[in-house]
Structure formats: structure tokens, C-alpha cells
Amino acid sequence: MSDGFVVDLDAVTRLADTLAEQQQAVATSGGPMRQRADRLDTGDPTLDAETRALVAEAGNLVIRFADAFVAIANGLDAAVDSYRSYDAEAAARYRELTNAQPGTRVG
């Protein structure tokens, strides 16, 4: 195809599925770190609390990365939907043309 334009909708959907499936694994990857932070003892309670807060913040960042996986997957789904709907729309127009001119073959 020209301009490198090619789309395998099933492949894009599979990619979306894969990314969405990875969400949970990414989101939970910081769990053990939080648990260890809860048992942290540096000898300075203030430093312990500060470190726990930092680990929690980093954990929330990881959840953002995980959410982004899903949002990217949703975007890919939307792209697939668009391709399909434009294709259906184009088909409908050809169908109208075909019906309007009996005996005319398209394609």
C-alpha cells in the first residue's frame, strides 16, 4: 500500500489486549516495597515516616504507569473502532450507489 499505510485490526486489538493484561502486574509490582517500608527501622522515626511516604508516592506513580497501559489500550481499541466504522460507512455509501443504479456493478 502507498505511504506505508497498512492496518491489521486483529493485530492492533491483540496489542491492546496484551497491554491491558499487563496493567495489574505493573500496578502490583510496588506492593512488596510498601510492605517492607512498613517494617523499616532506621533508628529515626521521622526518617522512617518520610521514607514510607516516599515509597507510597513512588507506588502511586507506578499505578499511573499501569493506568497508562490501559488508557493506551483503550486508545488502540478506539482506533480499531474508527477504522471499522469508516469502512462500514464507505460500504454503506457504495451500497446506496449500487441500489440507486440497478445493474451497475461496483468493484
Place this chain on the structure above:
Amino acid sequence: MGDSVPGIGNPPSVANLASAGQDSITTLEKLDAQANSDVMSTVPDRWGGESAGMFGRFWGRYMRCFGTYRSDTATWCRAITRAAETMAKAKEQLGAARQFTDDKGLVIRDDLVVEARDGNRPGAADLVAAGQQGVDAARRLARQSQQEIRDANKEYQEKVAKTREDMVTIGMTLFGARAGRRGRLTVAEKAYEGTVRIPKANRGEWVRGDPNDGMWKPNRPEEYGLQWPKDTITWNEGVPNLREHTVPPEHMPDGRSGVLDDLRGLNGKYRNDYGIADGELAARFGWTPEQVAAWRQSNDYVYHHYSNSELQLVPGRIHRPLAHEGSTTDLLWP
């Protein structure tokens, strides 16, 4: 005495934190490599053109951001490991000092001050001074370890803040985009289930009452998937009541209401509650729960938790914007 010494700390607890952090990084690296491999095997050979090109560039930016986070976290973990080693030396030093004090008839108080068991003993003052010197050396090492952690935290905090800013920009791009027909749930949306959310003051106005019993109208109804005349949301007891926005009977395969009440076993957990609701609809429709789930997803319908016994089947376009406001999700996307 246990592992923990007041003022000195527990070295394994510090080392274990660094180790867990490194494990997390290793896991993320594997997931990253897998995801990247999947993207590269699809774009551009099986998805080309301008949109794929834009996606490829966006993906590269996201991966760089993800990689930076991992690299920053790994750096922090290494610094924390070094701090744990310093703390272990402090503990060793304290052990040697304790041995000395035991041998010399001295005692180390909980506040790490050395004193003689018998203050009248000849030479006691010199022994106490020598013992205190050993304890102080341990305390200096412990403080050095704590400072190493503080320094590492400060540097990591700044890097996390920077990555967080980058992610906000990326998030605005991502979450502003239209969701596909599947309407997959993010972690934030899953966390949202069963929580109470109050819209922020700048997002709309209470045309009647308050969240306990009132009606809220967003400034931009379209952003909440709402259209006139149903461009308001009723609230009862601090929870949005989406009954008037449920999937209409004419769109339900059995022609009945999209409100599922008298449900038992709801616990606010996504998997559990969706399973119960899909099962309920499956019984109504004469389908399997899997068929109901597929039907929901293909139409972008989701369940809204209204009470501990009622779920309301609503379009995701209405539910999702609400899910990103207030309580639990604010922790994730402030």
C-alpha cells in the same frame, strides 16, 4: 536485645526495603520489555500510516518516562543498600562496645550513655570514657547511615516529582482520549468502585441541596457524558444516584430496567460485584455471564455502585468522569 537498637536502627529492615525495590524494578523491566516487543511486532508492519507513526512516537516517550522511573528507583535502591551497610557497621561497632562494657563492669543505658556499675571502683571514669567512645563511634556511623538515607530520599523525591509531572502531561493526553468500545477499567476506576466521590467545586454547581440530598449540574455536561434534558446528577447520602441515567429498557435484551437491586454478596470489589451482576443479568437474559460481560463491554456499559445491594447499569461515558473525582482516585490522580 532484639534487632532494633534505639538510635541505631535495624540494618536488615533497611536492606530488605532496597531489595524489594530492586525486585520491583526487575519485574517492571521484564514487563516493559514484553510490552515493547509487542508494540514493535505490530507497528509498523501490521499497523502503518500516520496514526501508527504518531502512536510509535508517543509510545517511545512513554517508555522513556517509564525507563527514567526505573533508573531513578534503581539508583535510590543502591544508595539505600549502602546506607544499610553503614548501619550494619554501626551495629557491629555497638556490639564491640557492648562487649567492652560487659568485660569492664560497665553498662550501656537505653539512651546509649555508658555508666559504671560501681562508680567508686578505681579507674571507673577512664573506663566509662573509653566505653562511651566506642558507643559514640557506633552512634556516628548510625547517623551517617541515616544521613545517607535522607540524601537518597531527597534526590529520589525530586526525580519522582519530575517523573510525576511528565506523567501528568502524558495522562492528559491519554485520559482525554476517547475510550474504545471495550472501555477497559484503569486501576483508578477499579479503586473507585464502592467509594464516595464529591465533585470538585469548580466542576459544576449544586442546583438543589447538597451531596446528602441534592442535584448537581456540571459546567460542561458533555464532559460527564450527559445531554439535556438529563444533564444533572442526583445525589443521595453522599452517593450519585444514576437511576435516571441507567441503560433504558429498550436497550436491555429483556426490555426491563438497568437497575439491579436486592443483590446479595456485594463487597465493593470489582471482580466480585461485576460477577454477581453479570450473573443476575445472565439469569434474566437466558445467557451465560460471559455473554453478558461481552455484551456490556461491546456497548461500553458499566455497573455503578449505588448501595450495598444495588448496582445501576450505566454507560461508561457517564460513569468514568465521575470515577476520576474525589476520595480514592484523588490519591492516584490529584
